[in-house]
Amino acid sequence: MHLKLIYQRSSMTYKEILELAGKHLESLVGSQMDVVDITKPPTLEYAEHLAKTVSKLSPLVGNMIEFKVCEELNTLDWKGLGEWKRQDPGFPDTIFDGKIEPQPGIEIKTWFPLATEITARFKDSINHFDQDQTHVALVAWLPEYIIYGKPVLIDVWVGSAKSLASARDSHYHRPPDYLVFEPEDTSSRTSNLQQTNTNGYKFQGDSSLLKKAEKDILSWGANGKVYEPTVEYQTKLKGLLGKYPYRLDTNFAKMDRIQHESMEEFKSKVLESKLHGHRIKEWAKLISDSKTNTIDLIKDLI
Known part of the structure; x- marks a missing residue:
């Protein structure tokens, strides 16, 4: 229009x-x-x-x-x-x-x-x-x-926040080498304590550990490496985070x-x-x- x-x-x-x-x-x-x-x-x-x-x-x-x-x-x-x-x-x-x-x-x-x-x-x-x-x-x-x-x-660029977030997640998320995590559910907290930010974690193990992590991801199915902001997919990522060494990436996003x-x-x-x-x-x-x-x-x- x-x-x-x-x-x-x-x-x-x-x-x-x-x-x-x-x-x-x-x-x-x-x-x-x-x-x-x-x-x-x-x-x-x-x-x-x-x-x-x-x-x-x-x-x-x-x-x-x-x-x-x-x-x-x-x-x-x-x-x-x-x-x-x-x-x-x-x-x-x-x-x-x-x-x-x-x-x-x-x-x-x-x-x-x-x-x-x-x-x-x-x-x-x-x-x-x-x-x-x-x-x-x-x-x-x-x-x-x-x-x-x-x-x-x-100059000024104006674009969809959704498309920007999608591009970010697709670019960064490379499991098991790099993981993108959604914020925890903090909806019950007051507005100043609610979490809205994603975070990135970089794998810190050696090549043998990385290969083991790759095998774990194979069990997730054909689309296991495709990023999903769902609770189910985030739970799988947390499994990797708890099993293998990662560090928080301070340059993320x-x-x-x-x-x-x-x-x-x-x-x-x-x-x-x-x-x-x-x-x-x-x-x-x-x-x-x-x-x-x-x-x-x-x-x-x-």
């Missing part, structure tokens, strides 16, 4: 609300986020220092952008059906609070592409997205002049490693984008390279 027709209606489905919200976020590409302003460096020496340290601002600015995005969503007319609100802590961090069921939500992740890798993680269980009622928005931003100025939205096709295309597009005479991936390499004379690269920016 055309977006204009949706706007004109007095009622919307949760999918239509997510569609409108996603399109609005995508329309913000190129706009400034008035959340902070990094002062123009007064000297080349200071500019060189700033180029090496500006990435340290990423967590702070990213968090402020997340709040700003929620405000932006509320600039649209939602026909009295509700409004977008932040919930911190909680998942997703932005929800549509109103009359719509199931409740639409958007998890907002930010990416500072001079760091190249998307460092944000996505660990939430696919069981939370049974009706595909949650989207993820990945917002790429940089200072207007690479190392100073207000944050500018370079980094978005840069999930290998979601659409998000990978987005990443490539952003890194190929050209700003102030260089592609973003070139800026990232030039600034991070200790052998580069950064002053010569940034003198035109100030």
Whole structure:
């Protein structure tokens, strides 16, 4: 259905609300986020220092952008059906609070592409997205002049949280070498104590133990290695965890490693984008390279 027709209606489905919200976020590409302003460096020496340290601002600015995005969503007319609100802590961090069921939500992740890798993680269980009622928005931003100025939205990717979780589980789960576990059932606990995250475990035994574990999995049937978030399948995985040595993988679920096709295309597009005479991936390499004379690269920016 055309977006204009949706706007004109007095009622919307949760999918239509997510569609409108996603399109609005995508329309913000190129706009400034008035959340902070990094002062123009007064000297080349200071500019060189700033180029090496500006990435340290990423967590702070990213968090402020997340709040700003929620405000932006509320600039649209939602026909009295509700409004977008932040919930911190909680998942997703932005929800549509109103009359719509199931409740639409958007998890907002930010990416500072001079760091190249998307460092944000996505660990939430696919069981939370049974009706595909949650989207993820990945917002790429940089200072207007690479190392100073207000944050500018370079690009925005919006996709289904369910598809992201599915890609993650399929990519990581390689039993018996690597196991993905669903969170325990904590529905009876208060909201702040409920567990929603999956975790990854890496096999730590020798080759002979790995072969024994492989034989155990053969007894599960032809689809034994296909990931399932069900209680029955998770019980089988716990059997392996109790029988063989594994370690918790602290790098599990980094978005840069999930290998979601659409998000990978987005990443490539952003890194190929050209700003102030260089592609973003070139800026990232030039600034991070200790052998580069950064002053010569940034003198035109100030």
